[in-house]
Amino acid sequence: MMPTTSATRVTLRAEDIGKAFMSGKVRTPVLDGLSLSVRAGELTLISGPSGCGKSTLLAILSGLQRVDTGRVFALDQRLDDLDPRALERFRLLHTGFVFQGFNLFPALTAREQVELPLHYLGVPRREARERAARSLEEVGLAHRMALRPAELSGGEKQRVAIARALSKEPALLFADEPTSALDAASGQIVIDMLHRIARVHGTTVLCVSHDPRLIGHADRVLSMEDGRILNDRRETTPGVPTEGLVP
């Protein structure tokens, strides 16, 4: 039986999934009979060498890509047989994303970047402004709200991207190489922030990275190689404080 308490609840599940890409007549298998479960309230890190299939796995678990074989469940919803509109709706309502390249709009202020997805969700303008401000405060950027990406450091840009994901209050937060464009200190702030979000909000945070420095900052590390999970271990680092998100 699946555990149901919020601390141990399984929120993402892949069962025997397979995925290959075709390039002309050449078929490249990427995932091969992979199964895993990911729990709420934890930062789970998927590590492994370049090209082993980490981003593909993340894209599948978040509903951005389809599997060829196997089944995918997110928040008890089966994703692999949802039609494209239902899948898009699921992503809009329940998922947040943080990418390596920040994906910010050059012309928008930090606050406007965070407000934008709330408009798509139909949140009234005033409430969107307040929620955006709260999320930016939570990542320590209250004093940077009116600045545009060109005026922010790399670490600050990534924190805006985290605030943007956080303001939707998603149950599932996905991060693809969120620290690889950052120096060591900024990268550490970002990963610790993702860790605290999991603890404070009970969010399922799934992060893929080939950066070995992140390993000690996760609750659980899944090591991938050649489309399979070779190792699944729980880290025993001291708990991250839960009072605030500001480093």
Ligand SMILES: Nc1ncnc2c1ncn2[C@@H]1O[C@H](COP(=O)(O)OP(=O)(O)OP(=O)(O)O)[C@@H](O)[C@H]1O
């Ligand atoms: N859309 C695509 N079309 C064709 N091949 C693809 C596509 N996406 C990924 N691949 C191939 O699948 C394999 C796994 O790619 P993936 O991006 O999942 O690996 P990764 O572990 O995330 O790598 P990295 O750490 O370099 O980002 C690679 O060989 C890649 O070239």
